[in-house]
Amino acid sequence: MTPFRPKYITFDCHGTLINFQMAEAARDLYSERMSEQKMLQFIADFSAYRLDEVMADWKPYAEVVHNALARTCKRNAIEFKDEDALMVYERVPTWGPHPDVPAGLAKVAKEIPLVILSNAMNSQIMSNVEKLGAPFHAVYTAEDAGAYKPHFRAFEYMLDMLGCGPEEILHCSSSFRYDLMSAHDLGIKNKVWVNRGHEPANPYYGYTEISGISDLPGVVGL
Numbered sequence: 001m002t003p004f005r006p007k008y009i010t011f012d013c014h015g016t017l018i019n020f021q022m023a024e025a026a027r028d029l030y031s032e033r034m035s036e037q038k039m040l041q042f043i044a045d046f047s048a049y050r051l052d053e054v055m056a057d058w059k060p061y062a063e064v065v066h067n068a069l070a071r072t073c074k075r076n077a078i079e080f081k082d083e084d085a086l087m088v089y090e091r092v093p094t095w096g097p098h099p100d101v102p103a104g105l106a107k108v109a110k111e112i113p114l115v116i117l118s119n120a121m122n123s124q125i126m127s128n129v130e131k132l133g134a135p136f137h138a139v140y141t142a143e144d145a146g147a148y149k150p151h152f153r154a155f156e157y158m159l160d161m162l163g164c165g166p167e168e169i170l171h172c173s174s175s176f177r178y179d180l181m182s183a184h185d186l187g188i189k190n191k192v193w194v195n196r197g198h199e200p201a202n203p204y205y206g207y208t209e210i211s212g213i214s215d216l217p218g219v220v221g222l
Helices: 023-033 037-056 059-073 082-094 103-110 122-129 151-162 175-185 213-219
Strands: 008-011 114-118 140-142 169-173 192-196 208-210
Touching: 023 037, 023 059, 023 082, 037 059, 082 122, 082 151, 103 114, 103 213, 114 122, 114 151, 122 140, 140 151, 151 175, 169 175, 169 213, 175 192, 208 213
Parallel strands: 008 114, 008 169, 114 140, 169 192, 192 208
Antiparallel strands: none
């Protein structure tokens, strides 16, 4: 069977390409104040509240982090400080790629245009993209779209800007809840799940599973 050759390969950035270190930031702030068991619950709560925050109307990502961290602290009876949220937010542009990313992206980029759709701010994202080691045709953010993933409007904005239909792209993400569920519902049939251990497999959504971006060239026959 001939591999699908998309017009574009579109990517989630933070978590899929960039080593998203929100859990590490939370540990740096709070691990001395709680047991390991409670720390793991705190990290899970912080992740859940970030998702809940982006499900509302768009607001700057600094507010997403601030609100999610404040709610997590409240739930776990930990003192919250505004400067803690700012520290977490300001770390985002400093994060670099997972080790498997640069070589895999560089190989694919020689044949297929690469696109990012990220929940980051415009002021943050290019610092991360510059660390990926491959050229990108376009980088779109929730700030551009006026909506965070998993809102359909973020994906629709990207497709409109690219001037193509959902059947023409391959979307690649490590998250079902932020990306692959919405992609499925919008008719993006060609999807890649990068199994970073963030979420369990969910075959209902129809995807090719890879363990890292180094495996992506094989998916598209390169």
